[in-house]
Amino acid sequence: MKITSARVIVTCPGRNFVTLKIETDEGLTGVGDATLNGRELAVASYLTDHVIPCLIGRDPHRIEDTWQYLYRGAYWRRGPVTMSAIAAVDTALWDIKAKAAGLPLYQMLGGRSRDGALVYPHANGADIEETVDRVGDFLAKGFKAVRAQCGIPGIATTYGVAHGSKFYEPATKGLPEEQIWSTERYLDFVPKLFARLREVYGFGPHFLHDVHHRLTPIEAARLGKSLEPYRLFWMEDPSPAENQEAFRLIRQHTVTPIAVGEVFNSIHDCRELIQNQLIDYIRTTVVHAGGITHLRRIADLASLYQVRTGSHGATDLSPICMGAALHFDVWVPNFGIQEYMIHAPVTDEVFPHAYTFQDGYMFPGEVPGHGVDIDERLAAEYPYDPAYLPVCRLEDGTLWNW
Ligand SMILES: O=C(O)C(=O)C[C@H](O)[C@H](O)CO
Ligand SMILES: [Mg+2]
Structure with a gap:
């Protein structure tokens, strides 16, 4: 051929x-x-x-x-x-x-290791009670794991929370939106969210939280420690990870599991984190980490150190990535969880796919290939529309990590 x-x-x-x-x-x-x-x-x-x-x-x-x-x-x-x-x-x-x-x-990779992939969606709300309700909506739909993000009192915007009634989407039209961040307010507030979630839903469901790279290592250590009573599935991207060694400090202070890797693109970005057992979940995914071929190499390294996979699956990764990731997930021996942020119906129309959701798990489908296609005629009706991710500043104007 x-x-x-x-x-x-x-x-x-x-x-x-x-x-x-x-x-x-x-x-x-x-x-x-x-x-x-x-x-x-x-x-x-x-x-x-x-x-x-x-x-x-x-x-x-x-x-x-x-x-x-x-x-x-x-x-x-x-x-x-x-x-x-x-x-x-x-x-x-x-x-x-x-x-x-x-x-x-998945058959080409070695066949199934499990029936379906445990997935988590994003629940977010302007305040604690709204977030609690959104988490409840997902639990009612059968999800067994939910990521919770919440508006912080005193900060106009925060990562992962929608503006107004629109569904959360990070990229915005025009030049990058500037957002203001306060680490102090965040650190004091987040444990209250998870205390309330455990009070309402008990310890049955898995809860996850994305810090989105915003803390220094010692701040991340403090957050991890303060979240320990609420037994999170993971605390994601607690601090920027270019300096892999920095995670040793976080690790020394907390047993809250740590997930890192959505911005990584190579095994070398996570080699030290994995080999030194500084993380519990590696979040590299098909599209940004060199495809199935390279992701498999990362997962195999991780498996030697009991680090499990938790691939990135935000809506800015197309249904093609999602489909390929699900085939990978049902095969990979050291699978942990898969993010599933749920695409808009119009996205799903352009990318017809074989994967399905049922009772908290996703299934890649049985059609030959990865099971996702693109309807090119329909795709042509939606021309490219430039959009940027936001940038973030501290209250004194210092540029920070979004
Ligand atoms: O899904 C997540 O965990 C994210 O952090 C989403 C990212 O902000 C998003 O993919 C950036 O493009
Ligand atoms: Mg993330």
Whole structure:
């Protein structure tokens, strides 16, 4: 089999997505997600201008060789743009290989380790009682794990909480929105949210929380310690993780489990965190971490240290990433949980998919490939609409981590 053509499709059904479609001389096609929120066109250009010309004529079955060709061959290794572009090629090639075999992708990885993937959605509210209600809505729908984020008294906006009645979506039109942050108010407030959630729902459901990189290591240690009575499933991204060694300090002070990795794109970003057992869950995902081929390498390293997976699954990762991630999740031996932020109906229409949700778990479906496609005619009705992630400042104006 040979790759005869490949193209990038940029579309905005509710939000922007970048998709790579690869076609072969045997009529089989594969699709991969290449979306990098707020920097979409950089990946689109990387693929169109630099990667696609190298794909034509290659054997789509040679996934590992193509991965190495694009990684080593670029000379400029790693980085979110490069690794998202490689991920898109890798995902599309796994899709083609599984379709050629007539099997769902998880069978190509080694078959099922479990029936379905435990998932968590996002519940958020302007205040504690609204957040408690939103958590209750998800529990009533059968979810067994829920992430809870809440407006903080005295701060106009905070990460993960919707403006007004709109569903939470981080990217906004125009130039980046500037938000104000107060660590002191946050640290005092968050334990009250989880105290109330445990009071209302008991210790049956799993609760998760995303700190979104906003604390210093010692502040993160304090938060982890103060949340211990509420037994969180995890505390996510408590501090920026470029300095992997910093997590030793957090770890020394708290037994609240730690999840990190949605902004990582390579095994080298998390090697020390994993090998030193400084985290409990690694959150790298298909689209930003080099596709199935590289994610498998990360998960295998993690498995040696009892670190489990908890892949990023926000709505800025397309349903193609979600589908591929679910095949990975039902196979990977050291699976922990999968984020499932739930796409808008218009996104689901553009990306028809085989995956389903039932009773707190998701199932990748049994169709050959990863089971997600793109309706190109419909996609063309939603042209690219530039949007940025917000930036964050402390109350004195200092630029901070959003
Ligand atoms: O889903 C999460 O855990 C996130 O932190 C979502 C990120 O803010 C989002 O993907 C940024 O594009
Ligand atoms: Mg996060």
